[in-house]
Amino acid sequence: MTTTATLAAPRGGKFLTFYLADEEYGVEILKVQEIIGMQPITRVPRTPAFVRGVINLRGKVIPIMDLRERFGMPEAALDAGAAALRCIIVVRVAAAPDRVVPMGIVVDRVSEVAAIASEDVEDAPSFGAAVKTEYLLGLGKSRCADGQGRVKLLLDIDRVLATDELSAVAQLDV
Amino acid sequence: MLSLDDAVTLLLQLGPEDRDELARLREALMDLAFGNEVPIDVQPLVAKAVRVLGPLADGSAADPAAAFADVSAILEAVMERSGPDSPPAVAEVAEDPPLDTLPADLDVELLRDFLVESRDGVAASEAALLALERAPDDAEAVNTVFRAFHTVKGTAAFLGLARLSAFAHEAESLLARVRERAIPYDRGCAELALRAVDMLKALLDAVDDALGAGGPGSPGGALALPAGYAALAAALPRHAPGAAPALAPVPAAAPAPAPAVPNVTEPAPAAEHVERRQGERRQGDRRQGERRAGADEAASVRVRTDRLDRLVDLVGELVIAQSMIAGDDALAGALATHHALAKKVAHAGKIVRELQDLSMAMRMVPLKPTFQKLARLVRDVAAKLGKDVELLTAGEETEVDRTMADVVGDPLVHMVRNALDHGLETPAEREAAGKPRRGRVTLAASHAGGSVLLELTDDGRGLSRERIARKAVERGLLESDRGMTDAEVYQLIFAPGFSTAEQVTDVSGRGVGMDVVKRNIESVRGRVEITSTPGAGTTFSVRLPLTLAVTDGMLVRVGRERYVVPLTNIHLSFRPEAAALQTVGGRGEVVTLRGETMPVVRLHRLFGVAGAAEDPSAALLMIVGDGRRRRSALLVDELLGQQQVVAKGLGDGLARVRGVAGGAILGDGRVGLILDVPELCALAESGEGVLPRPAAA
Numbered sequence: 064m065t066t067t068a069t070l071a072a073p074r075g076g077k078f079l080t081f082y083l084a085d086e087e088y089g090v091e092i093l094k095v096q097e098i099i100g101m102q103p104i105t106r107v108p109r110t111p112a113f114v115r116g117v118i119n120l121r122g123k124v125i126p127i128m129d130l131r132e133r134f135g136m137p138e139a140a141l142d143a144g145a146a147a148l149r150c151i152i153v154v155r156v157a158a159a160p161d162r163v164v165p166m167g168i169v170v171d172r173v174s175e176v177a178a179i180a181s182e183d184v185e186d187a188p189s190f191g192a193a194v195k196t197e198y199l200l201g202l203g204k205s206r207c208a209d210g211q212g213r214v215k216l217l218l219d220i221d222r223v224l225a226t227d228e229l230s231a232v233a234q235l236d237v
Numbered sequence: 238m239l240s241l242d243d244a245v246t247l248l249l250q251l252g253p254e255d256r257d258e259l260a261r262l263r264e265a266l267m268d269l270a271f272g273n274e275v276p277i278d279v280q281p282l283v284a285k286a287v288r289v290l291g292p293l294a295d296g297s298a299a300d301p302a303a304a305f306a307d308v309s310a311i312l313e314a315v316m317e318r319s320g321p322d323s324p325p326a327v328a329e330v331a332e333d334p335p336l337d338t339l340p341a342d343l344d345v346e347l348l349r350d351f352l353v354e355s356r357d358g359v360a361a362s363e364a365a366l367l368a369l370e371r372a373p374d375d376a377e378a379v380n381t382v383f384r385a386f387h388t389v390k391g392t393a394a395f396l397g398l399a400r401l402s403a404f405a406h407e408a409e410s411l412l413a414r415v416r417e418r419a420i421p422y423d424r425g426c427a428e429l430a431l432r433a434v435d436m437l438k439a440l441l442d443a444v445d446d447a448l449g450a451g452g453p454g455s456p457g458g459a460l461a462l463p464a465g466y467a468a469l470a471a472a473l474p475r476h477a478p479g480a481a482p483a484l485a486p487v488p489a490a491a492p493a494p495a496p497a498v499p500n501v502t503e504p505a506p507a508a509e510h511v512e513r514r515q516g517e518r519r520q521g522d523r524r525q526g527e528r529r530a531g532a533d534e535a536a537s538v539r540v541r542t543d544r545l546d547r548l549v550d551l552v553g554e555l556v557i558a559q560s561m562i563a564g565d566d567a568l569a570g571a572l573a574t575h576h577a578l579a580k581k582v583a584h585a586g587k588i589v590r591e592l593q594d595l596s597m598a599m600r601m602v603p604l605k606p607t608f609q610k611l612a613r614l615v616r617d618v619a620a621k622l623g624k625d626v627e628l629l630t631a632g633e634e635t636e637v638d639r640t641m642a643d644v645v646g647d648p649l650v651h652m653v654r655n656a657l658d659h660g661l662e663t664p665a666e667r668e669a670a671g672k673p674r675r676g677r678v679t680l681a682a683s684h685a686g687g688s689v690l691l692e693l694t695d696d697g698r699g700l701s702r703e704r705i706a707r708k709a710v711e712r713g714l715l716e717s718d719r720g721m722t723d724a725e726v727y728q729l730i731f732a733p734g735f736s737t738a739e740q741v742t743d744v745s746g747r748g749v750g751m752d753v754v755k756r757n758i759e760s761v762r763g764r765v766e767i768t769s770t771p772g773a774g775t776t777f778s779v780r781l782p783l784t785l786a787v788t789d790g791m792l793v794r795v796g797r798e799r800y801v802v803p804l805t806n807i808h809l810s811f812r813p814e815a816a817a818l819q820t821v822g823g824r825g826e827v828v829t830l831r832g833e834t835m836p837v838v839r840l841h842r843l844f845g846v847a848g849a850a851e852d853p854s855a856a857l858l859m860i861v862g863d864g865r866r867r868r869s870a871l872l873v874d875e876l877l878g879q880q881q882v883v884a885k886g887l888g889d890g891l892a893r894v895r896g897v898a899g900g901a902i903l904g905d906g907r908v909g910l911i912l913d914v915p916e917l918c919a920l921a922e923s924g925e926g927v928l929p930r931p932a933a934a
Binding site: 103105106109110116117118122125162164 | 550551553554798843844845846885886887888889890891892894895896897900902906907908909910
């Protein structure tokens with residue numbers, strides 16, 4: 064439940080990685096509740112654009128966020144094959160120090176669970192990525208056998224989905 | 238059962254490694270402590286021994302040898318203090334728990350259970366005390382109170398809550414004197430006992446607060462001493478028959494942290510000890526009484542409310558899943574030919590429906606606790622006003638949804654106050670009017686046609702139509718009452734700022750309250766009506782839905798979206814003719830139906846829905862309103878049918894959305910938004926609500 068500890072704490076660990084366009088992102092595995100298939104989302108009016116709406120998760124209503132929209136990426140133009148790979152990752156976000164709420168994020172496709180050592184995490188450069196640096200824990204390099212490890216953008220999901228920001232935007236709207 | 242002596246003897250034969258035996262010893266000591274088999278001053282020590290024994294017995298102690306030595310030392314101290322020859326310990330043992338902090342080694346779970354049980358017990362004793370006032374010889378009522386105080390005392394001591402335990406002891410002693418008929422249960426005594434109940438509540442709240450502030454051992458673990466503690470604690474043992482205590486009442490809820498009175502002296506004169514011993518001798522009888530009382534009530538289990546809510550959610554989901562299976566086309570074909578399968582599906586459906594009924598019933602609670610609080614209120618307010626009032630209740634076993642019981646509490650308090658202050662006359666006035674001196678207030682609850690009916694009746698002077706109308710005109714709420722029915726005139730007392738009290742009292746009459754009553758009741762989709770007969774009394778009838786969880790709604794389609802409109806907001810729907818529509822000032826649109834002109838609310842514009850019908854004469858207008866404001870006409874594409882839905886929040890992650898009351902799981906498993914009609918209309922009228930037309934995506 065600690066979000067502020069990310070600066071000091073070792074940034075390594077296990078990450079669930081996924082793709083948005085051709086960039087690979089990671090979210091701490093401990094924050095992930097489950098992965099569910101894409102399903103019809105009920106739009107909620109008068110919310111920021113990156114709020115896709117709400118779905119029914121076994122009797123509970125949970126909000127679904129669009130990370131592409133959040134990061135200012137163009138809307139996906141996926142063919143049928145690629146669209147079938149899209150899914151929703153349900154993460155548990157610290158809405159307040161003592162409150163954890165489930166939220167879903169729509170991703171293009173889920174990749175793998177990668178173990179990334181602390182020493183393989185570097186500070187994010189302040190340019191180059193579509194994502195604001197404040198949303199990132201850092202850049203993770205995974206070591207592959209062939210030495211061709213790709214860089215993964217490790218998300219600080221609590222900040223990406225910071226609820227006070229959501230509320231602020233929603234209130235501006237009215 | 239082991240005595241304290243036996244326990245010590247047992248310990249002498251054991252070592253730190255005899256875990257089974259140590260566990261048995263721990264049980265025995267716990268029984269002793271809970272059962273008040275040991276004197277109150279050594280109870281904290283016995284409790285401490287039990288706490289140290291816990292980890293020792295289950296093998297989790299870091300240093301078993303040291304812990305074992307601790308237990309031995311503690312029990313030795315116990316024996317020294319409780320030994321028959323030894324004088325009452327003068328030198329305080331250093332281990333005594335501090336009075337006003339939570340003990341560091343507290344079992345938080347145990348403490349929470351204690352708080353819940355104690356609050357129940359204290360509430361029950363309050364009811365019993367009120368009953369006792371009517372029938373001072375009711376021995377069973379005295380016992381109920383005595384048992385409740387006694388249990389709080391014992392358990393608090395066991396948990397190391399010294400202040401609470403000491404206070405409960407004083408309260409118990411007062412009741413013990415009543416029970417032994419050493420003092421009569423007169424007015425002064427009743428007052429004192431009720432104050433003690435309030436103080437116990439306040440002390441329990443303080444423990445709760447400390448627990449919330451940081452838990453045991455933390456700096457936040459300090460217990461705030463409720464205001465008036467010292468005076469009351471001192472007054473309890475000094476009470477003499479006939480004396481009316483002049484004490485300030487305990488602040489009812491959430492007492493502000495009063496400056497702690499340093500070291501309130503523990504009044505423990507020798508006489509108290511004698512009394513206690515007598516009390517202990519009687520313990521056998523008391524135990525049996527307890528068992529008898531327990532057998533009357535059905536066995537129950539406490540369940541956390543979030544788990545219960547989750548269960549209700551899941552059952553709702555099960556109902557939907559089941560209906561999806563039963564309605565599946567593939568299955569429908571098979572059912573026609575396979576009778577055995579059809580039978581099985583029907584059977585499963587029956588079980589699911591029964592499960593749904595049951596899970597709904599689990600949210601229901603009786604109104605009894607709500608009524609009990611009012612009984613106390615009537616007593617206190619009547620005393621303050623110098624009126625003689627009798628409260629009769631009926632149907633207190635009527636069950637309502639848990640949230641509903643919370644919501645109606647405050648309105649009922651206001652209504653009862655109002656009835657006592659304005660409704661009932663003074664005894665002298667009543668006598669002059671040929672009525673009995675004692676006024677009567679009746680509170681009745683019953684189930685009536687899918688809703689709960691609460692009726693509050695007084696036999697007072699009744700409402701004066703003339704006075705209400707005059708006042709309303711003075712206040713500018715009304716031009717004239719001509720053509721209004723009595724019921725409509727009476728409704729005026731719910732208008733904000735309306736008050737007919739000739740003089741403002743501190744009980745009621747400040748013009749706040751009655752408008753809040755109506756608002757609160759309407760917030761849970763209830764209604765309140767008044768009937769009154771001049772000179773004979775007034776009845777307030779409050780009608781509430783059985784549960785908040787289920788909303789009767791109309792499913793409507795707007796473009797590709799579906800929304801649920803609560804049925805209570807819908808007056809009628811119709812397809813307008815083009816001639817009935819008009820634009821006003823080039824901006825707003827109005828529709829006229831049977832002489833009533835209403836603004837048209839284009840839902841698709843407010844909510845930015847693509848693909849909705851633009852031409853009202855090709856769609857439907859739904860006349861909606863909440864019965865207070867002007868009605869509006871909501872433009873929707875189509876009505877999809879009436880449906881009962883379970884209202885849910887939109888998830889904590891989203892801010893509250895204006896115009897949306899919540900979400901509901903629809904028959905196909907998707908979420909539908911429930912509209913907040915009054916808010917929606919306000920949004921439309923404010924003119925700020927229109928969103929840019931979305932691209933036809």
